[in-house]
Amino acid sequence: MSFELTKPLLDSLRGDVAEGRDSAIQAVLGELHPADVAAMIDRLGLDEAVYVYRLLESETAAEVLIELDEDLREELLNSLTSREIAEDVLEHIDSDDAADVMADLSEDKQREVIALLDDQEQREDIQELLTYAEGTAGALMAKELISVRTDWSVARAIVDMRRQAQKVEHVYTIYVVDKDDRLFGILPLKDLLFNAESTRTLIKHICQTDAVSVTTDTEVDEVVNRMKKYDVVVLPVVDENDVLVGRITFDDVMDVMTEEAEEDYQLASGISEDVDATDSPIVQVRARLPWLLIGLAGGVISSRIIAQYEGQLRIDPAMAFFMPLIAATAGNVGVQSSAIVVQGLASGSMEGVNLLARMWKELRVALITAFVCGSVIFAINFALEQSQALSYTVSIALFTVILTAAMFGTVIPLLLDRMKVDPALATGPFVTTLNDIFGLLTYFTVGHLLYDLLP
Amino acid sequence: MSFELTKPLLDSLRGDVAEGRDSAIQAVLGELHPADVAAMIDRLGLDEAVYVYRLLESETAAEVLIELDEDLREELLNSLTSREIAEDVLEHIDSDDAADVMADLSEDKQREVIALLDDQEQREDIQELLTYAEGTAGALMAKELISVRTDWSVARAIVDMRRQAQKVEHVYTIYVVDKDDRLFGILPLKDLLFNAESTRTLIKHICQTDAVSVTTDTEVDEVVNRMKKYDVVVLPVVDENDVLVGRITFDDVMDVMTEEAEEDYQLASGISEDVDATDSPIVQVRARLPWLLIGLAGGVISSRIIAQYEGQLRIDPAMAFFMPLIAATAGNVGVQSSAIVVQGLASGSMEGVNLLARMWKELRVALITAFVCGSVIFAINFALEQSQALSYTVSIALFTVILTAAMFGTVIPLLLDRMKVDPALATGPFVTTLNDIFGLLTYFTVGHLLYDLLP
Numbered sequence A, B: 001m002s003f004e005l006t007k008p009l010l011d012s013l014r015g016d017v018a019e020g021r022d023s024a025i026q027a028v029l030g031e032l033h034p035a036d037v038a039a040m041i042d043r044l045g046l047d048e049a050v051y052v053y054r055l056l057e058s059e060t061a062a063e064v065l066i067e068l069d070e071d072l073r074e075e076l077l078n079s080l081t082s083r084e085i086a087e088d089v090l091e092h093i094d095s096d097d098a099a100d101v102m103a104d105l106s107e108d109k110q111r112e113v114i115a116l117l118d119d120q121e122q123r124e125d126i127q128e129l130l131t132y133a134e135g136t137a138g139a140l141m142a143k144e145l146i147s148v149r150t151d152w153s154v155a156r157a158i159v160d161m162r163r164q165a166q167k168v169e170h171v172y173t174i175y176v177v178d179k180d181d182r183l184f185g186i187l188p189l190k191d192l193l194f195n196a197e198s199t200r201t202l203i204k205h206i207c208q209t210d211a212v213s214v215t216t217d218t219e220v221d222e223v224v225n226r227m228k229k230y231d232v233v234v235l236p237v238v239d240e241n242d243v244l245v246g247r248i249t250f251d252d253v254m255d256v257m258t259e260e261a262e263e264d265y266q267l268a269s270g271i272s273e274d275v276d277a278t279d280s281p282i283v284q285v286r287a288r289l290p291w292l293l294i295g296l297a298g299g300v301i302s303s304r305i306i307a308q309y310e311g312q313l314r315i316d317p318a319m320a321f322f323m324p325l326i327a328a329t330a331g332n333v334g335v336q337s338s339a340i341v342v343q344g345l346a347s348g349s350m351e352g353v354n355l356l357a358r359m360w361k362e363l364r365v366a367l368i369t370a371f372v373c374g375s376v377i378f379a380i381n382f383a384l385e386q387s388q389a390l391s392y393t394v395s396i397a398l399f400t401v402i403l404t405a406a407m408f409g410t411v412i413p414l415l416l417d418r419m420k421v422d423p424a425l426a427t428g429p430f431v432t433t434l435n436d437i438f439g440l441l442t443y444f445t446v447g448h449l450l451y452d453l454l455p
Helices: A007-019 A022-030 A034-042 A046-055 A058-067 A070-078 A082-092 A095-103 A107-116 A120-131 A154-165 A189-194 A220-230 A250-268 A281-308 A310-315 A317-347 A355-383 A388-418 A423-427 A429-453 B007-019 B022-030 B034-042 B046-055 B058-067 B070-078 B082-092 B095-103 B107-116 B120-131 B154-165 B189-194 B220-230 B250-268 B281-308 B310-315 B317-347 B355-383 B388-418 B423-427 B429-453
Strands: A147-149 A173-177 A183-188 A234-238 A244-249 B147-149 B173-177 B183-188 B234-238 B244-249
Touching: A007 A022, A007 A034, A007 A046, A022 A046, A034 A046, A034 A058, A034 B220, A046 A058, A046 A070, A058 A070, A058 A082, A058 A095, A082 A095, A082 A107, A095 A107, A095 A120, A107 A120, A147 A154, A154 B189, A173 A189, A173 A244, A183 A189, A183 A234, A189 B154, A189 B189, A220 A234, A220 A250, A220 B034, A220 B250, A244 A250, A250 A317, A250 A423, A250 B220, A250 B250, A250 B317, A281 A310, A281 A429, A281 B317, A281 B355, A310 A317, A310 A429, A310 B317, A317 A355, A317 A388, A317 A423, A317 A429, A317 B250, A317 B281, A317 B310, A317 B317, A317 B429, A355 A388, A355 B281, A388 A423, A388 A429, A423 A429, A429 B317, B007 B022, B007 B034, B007 B046, B022 B046, B034 B046, B034 B058, B046 B058, B046 B070, B058 B070, B058 B082, B058 B095, B082 B095, B082 B107, B095 B107, B095 B120, B107 B120, B147 B154, B173 B189, B173 B244, B183 B189, B183 B234, B220 B234, B220 B250, B244 B250, B250 B317, B250 B423, B281 B310, B281 B429, B310 B317, B310 B429, B317 B355, B317 B388, B317 B423, B317 B429, B355 B388, B388 B423, B388 B429, B423 B429
Parallel strands: A147 A173, B147 B173
Antiparallel strands: A173 A183, A234 A244, B173 B183, B234 B244
């Protein structure tokens, strides 16, 4: 199976929609995986998307819906009645996806949909999942899992598993619980299939008891780290009493990883909302303009600082030549230092490292870089036959600015992290702007002092 | 199971190493998951790490080794003899990890180790894996898998699977091949366990035939995308004749995702090698200094450009005030535009979108932002009672610079991508520096023209 989304394919689908060739659309999309159908619908306008969506069989439609781009999904859901959502969508998807769909609805519509669900267990599952705070294991988990009791025999367990398996599409492991439903261990399918045991053996004697688990309030970052670290395909989730309440599968964790990487990258690039190349210009402007305005404010502050030193610029207009160099280097160093801290925090490699130790290490890096950069620029200015005062000013200011930018860059993300703000913010325009301002201030202060001393 | 790496724990381990309390070390580490042992060893110096490593049982040691930080692993491997690597390490790990270990060794040592492997199949597997180019599915896959033939009965298949299962630690799905070993379909363990079929049924009648697969030369980006898109826990890998040659599991793909996200983030932050907070200052300087020197070169070029306009600065020194604002905004806009393209390329949401369409969309975003920013700064300059010439110069230059930076930011990553260079490079200091220079050039050109026209 291999599918490539091409422009001709999209154009032909659009043509079919415009001409109302329903059976052609159904024939084309019927061949595809729901994820590929979703990728195509993502490219259509809302009206076209709704039209195509309504042509899909309800089981496929539900799977397509949960794969759609979030914005489009929300709009599409608004075009469905509560009954359609309850009977055609929620019937066919897992509880975690169902909770995601519900979260897109208004509270009134949520109540209506819930009331229309026939299956009481499903109703309770969805309601429970909606109670967990976003960003926790509880909000990410699904209720569908297969569990057996420690005191069951293999034979009894297999009978019960068959029954349970009808509700669980993908089974990776069987969970073992005690009589109070507390997680006791796991039983990988492989062990059950290939380790020939007597069917009278008790489950507790053959299961693995060192299962990695998380609690409903574990943060998703920790969920990701634990799954990656221990290479487990599905994590059991327990409540505060150790009772097994759900499971988180690798695919949901991969989605979280992608979202988090995108978020960090966007924060570092000065984009504040989750936007995509396919979003409308207005949405993109909304995500980007605030950062540009912060940068602009920084620029205005810089202009005021420089204005204070207008006298200095009249003494030597050549001082203006090196302002961009100072500001840019301050920004670059600050971003580098922050990036190393941000990644260290994300990967956990900074666990058990204290602030001062981190700063001392960064200071050593900064001292070497500052010395090299200061010397290089001094040599260049010597070659360019700049005045002694200007050459010393530029090199000394550059040296100082690299050290301070490195310290800012190290401290700010650590502080943000302690304040429970995403430290990736520190690699974005906000901190670059701060470093720009501070760099120029340093430059003119040094210049002001040195021009009195040197020829 | 829950483990937290703390400073007291590390200090106590260091103390045990210093005093040679071997049994204490073994007692502490024996309780831990290999991944946690690796995380602790990662924090030790090389000598301490080697000491601790040699205290581990060989099976645990092998698992710890593959979890170690790459630099440390390479150094640690250098301290092991070829026989130790062949018998203590490679014996206990999967073929994909074995190939990774081999790749760390010199060619001579590789040959020695290979010659010491008793198991011919293992030898061939490792040699085969070493032939695939880095960054392809072939280099990522493991040879360990369970496959059955289309024309086997369920009963015969189960007997054979049990034999094969001894070599495969984690089994997620069974692969079904035809008589020429070509991939025919898959048989999830769940189906085998719970869908009660007659044991005489032929495998081809019960397996799923729409398996998502990749070929050995599929790029890892595509492997990641396909696993995420289709939510499959393990991807079969086939050669050019469709013959099943290996499988890629979710945990390896998660590692790739993490590496790629880190790489993009580092490129965007001006860090050229894969460095970590734990790397030595010298390693960090090596990764960071080149970018700072590029920025410095850009700064020198900027200084030459401004020097050309020294006459202009003498006419109005206040023009210098707004240089940082222009340069910073150019940089910010360029990074935003590039980031959106880089993410679109990574997520596949830009498939089937052509260059001109992308530029037109970005131009609309840029026009709105440029208009807002230009107006805001005009109002500020009016309030600050700047001269008419300066106010118009700053606003017009800012407007122009936002448009050009957005276009640069869009085109450059797309060009890099076509040249098979990582487009994330475009969000780093290199392009920011270019935008700085171009921004200042625009500013002074506009100023030069307007000061002749306006009071």
